[in-house]
Each structure stands twice: as C-alpha cells, then as structure tokens.
Amino acid sequence: MSYEEAFAKWQRLKERAMAGGGETFAVKQHEMGMMTARERVNVLVDEDSFVEMNMLGEAQCKDFGMEERKIPGDGVITGIGEIGGRKVCIYSQDKTVMSGSVGWTHAMKICYLFELARKIGIPIVGLNDSVGGRIQEGLKVGYGPIFYQNAITSGVVPQISAIMGTCSGGPAYSSGIMDFIIMVEKTGQMFITGPPVIKAVTGREVTKEELGGVKVHAEISGTVDLIAKDDRDCLRIIRELFGFLPSHWREKPPKTEARDDLEDMKTDPMTILPGSSNKPFDMVDILREVVDEGHLLEIKPRFANNIITAFARLGGMPVGMVANQPSVRAGVLDVDSSDKASRFIRFCDAFNIPLISFMDSPGFMPGIEQEYKGVIRHGAKMLYAWSEATVPKITVVIRKGYGGVKPAMCNKEVGCDMMFAWPTAELAVMGAEGAVNVIFKDEISKAGDRKDEVRKEKAREYVEKFGGPFEAASKLCIESIIEPRETRRELIRALRILESKEETKPKKKHCNFPV
Secondary structure: OOHHHHHHHHHHHHHHHHHOOOHHHHHHHHHOOOOOHHHHHHHHOOOOOOEEEOOOOOOOOOHHHHHHHOOOOOOEEEEEEEEOOEEEEEEEEOOOOHHHOEOHHHHHHHHHHHHHHHHHOOOEEEEEEEOOEOHHHOOOOOHHHHHHHHHHHOOOOOEEEEEEEEEEOHHHHHHHHOOEEEEEOOOOEEEOOOHHHHHHHHOOOOOHHHHHOHHHHHHHOOOOOEEEOOHHHHHHHHHHHHOOOOOOOOOOOOOOOOOOOOOOOOOOHHHOOOOOOOOOOOHHHHHHHHOHHHOOEEOOOOOOOOEEEEEEEEOOEEEEEEEEOOOOHHHOEOHHHHHHHHHHHHHHHHOOOOEEEEEEEOOEOOOHHHHHHOHHHHHHHHHHHHHHOOOOEEEEEEEEEEOOHHHHOOOHHHOOOEEEEOOOOEEEOOOHHHHHHHHOHHHHHOOHHHHHHHHHHHHHHHHHHHHOOHHHHHOOOOOEEOOHHHHHHHHHHHHHHHOOOOOOOOOOOOOOOOO
C-alpha cells in the first residue's frame, strides 16, 4: 500500500469515527433534547483542548453479524482535555453506535484512560449513555476490568460520572463506585435491570423513569449527587464541581481570590435564629452568610436533607461543609443522613479538602424502625469518618449538641482541630427535660402535686449549669465562644492557621470501615 493509499484509508476511517452512528441517529438524539457524544465533549472542555485517543479501536467480535456493524471508536470517545486550563481524562459513550453498548474494545479504551489518569494524576469524567453490555460479545464485554479500574483509582484521582441517557447494568455499577454522580432530568435513568427484565421476572410493568429516574435516585436511593436540567446544564455542573477539586490525592484543592470581604458577614446571624432553641430555622441561610459570595454547591440536596453536605469557599479556599438542618426533623441524625455525611467526609479527606461542621441537633433518631435499619452501624460511619480524617477539621456549635451528635458532628474527642461555639450553644449529654427525669427521678416522684413545678425548677438548674457553652469552655471542650457575626472571620483565620497541618495515622493494610 502506497503512502497515498494509506493516508486516504486513514482519512476515511477517521471521518467514519467522527461521524459515529451517522446523521440519522444524531438527529434522533437532538430530537430527544440530547447532544451527541462528541458534542458533549466539545462543550465540556476548553476550546480546542481535547486530544482524542484510540479513535480507530474496533470491536473484534465477528459473531451475529458484528463484522458488518463495526464502527471505528466502538461507541466511546476517549481522550484528554482541559477544564479551566486543568487537564482531565474524559470518556463519552456514543448512543448512536450500537446504542452505546459496552464491548471488549469499548471497555479497554475506558480502562486505558483510567490507567493514564492515575499515572499522570488527573481527574476522570465519564459521560454515560449506554444500554449496557453488548450481548453479541458474550462473556467478553469488559465490565470486570472497568470495575477494577474504578476501585483501584478510588482515592487516587477524583472520578465524576454523568448519567446523560440510559445507564443500565454494568455502567450503572461503574458509576456507583465513582465519587460523584450527576443525572440529567427526564433523559437520564440508571438501573441494573431494565423494565423488560422486571416485567419478565416479576410481571410488574414499570417505566424507565419510575425505575431509575431522578426522583428515585436523588430522593429515595440517594445514589445521585447532583441534578441537571439538560445536557448543557450537566456539563456546566461538572465544570463547577471540578473547580473545587484537586487533580490528585497529593495536591491541595485550587484556591481562588475571594471576591468579597474576608472579614465581616453582611447580616447578623442572630436575626436568622428564632427566639426558642426548639424552633426550626434553615441552616442554609447561616451557611450562605458565612461562605464566599454566599455560594454553596450542595451534594445530595434532595436526599436525607436533615443534613447538609456542600462545597464552598472561605477566603478563596475550597472547603467541605457538613451541617445539621434544623428545619427538617429538627436536624436529627439517622441511617440515611449518616451515610450521606460519612461518604462526603471521606471524599474530602481523601483529596485534602478542609472540613467545617455546623452543629445543631438533638441527637440520633430514636425508635424501633431506625434500630432495625442499623442506626448503630450507620451512625458509626460518621464517627469513623471524622476520626480517620487528617485534613483540617473545624466545628461551630450553633445551638443543640446533645449526646452522640457531638462526636458524630466532630468534636474534640474525634479529632476536631478547632471547635467554636456561639453563646446560644447547648452542649450536654442530653437536653434538660430528659436529663432531669433521670437525675432527679426520685425527687420528682416524691413531689406529689408539685411534680411539674419541681421538674421545671430542676430543668432551670440543669440549664444554668450545662445549658450554655461555658461549661464546655471551662473543660477545654471548645476553643472559644465567638460572636455569631464573627463566624466567617474566625473560620478564615482557623483555616489559615491549619493550612500546614500534617497528621499521620498508624500504618495498616487498609481500614475495616463499617459499611
């Protein structure tokens, strides 16, 4: 073959790879309000920064008519681009090529990208749009190797998965191992077995949206972290999330210049708190007063919303925020909120993102249902996550911090580096009402008609001794009591002090986290 012939053949293959499944399928994708795989990549990365790899990889299977259906690229675009000038590995499944199904070559292209991401220390983003395994290739569809790459890459570089179409079977499990999942409303669904299989096995008819849409995974299962309105919004969210994250585990998260006042909060937080400590308020209002430009990127905002997990910046420094939400079930901790918080804490610790906790909770949810669901095991995850974390850890007690909620929201006993309290803080083993019924049980029972009066009197005594933050300060359980309006200033100062923190834990093969 002459040079001219070889060059012409290469051009033909390249053009075919660039075209994917062809114009007809691309039009269908657009009619459903979705971009093509290549359009998604081009919108996600900085202009002209994408370098494609393994463009001409093809399925090697020849059975069931596969020889005639082969298309260069094998249904997935892989390569390296830049987001905000920082490198990122990207794979984008092409629904126009055999429905984005995963065959061996398709899988090997993704696996190579994971290996490269680890070697050069850059995050990996997967744009998922696949019906699952390619049946024609039998056992050699490549799920196992992808799962393995997901697992060994965990904690090395950040992994972000976007569910932009159907994500069925193996690709769903792969996404489940990754650090963050973003799902597009209406067009994105994720499940292990689709509606036809559900009907065949159980006889029940269910739509893809009912089985694995946004409502299911953002509110019920808690699998999805962020929700997008459409493809373009999804790619915008990826870029925003990317801006909070370091490229790899040895790197600090990227700082920016704070564009507003580093010192003073614009609103006195005390105007947000209700007069009674038993009345609810929205903790998000407090957090927005504290962080740069009032901006939070909430993670899992619709799931277990009795706790808040979010990325933000303080003085230009990225931080992970974990906060009780008193407006939802008084901010109590339970099975789901424990899972949500502990996973977020561990991610931040893995990638050197300082953690700030805002405490206001009466404790863990009591009751038979929570005990049966394993609240002990799930609650232990939060205790473990805080204890394991070596990043700077700062806690602010707003109001209630009773019993097990104190270590669960990070107190000095589980490694908090600096713990502040507002004058409104109540730190105790339990609330006054419950405490007096235990401590003064005999005295109250002997009071006869004066039981209620004695109970109230003893409650007042208990509050005077333990109700405020002063007992905690005297016993060195907190660093200082701060004026609420100075919270932002104190947190920025603390972050700057702790910026060079180094802490090592005992050497081991790996931990046995209470999953």
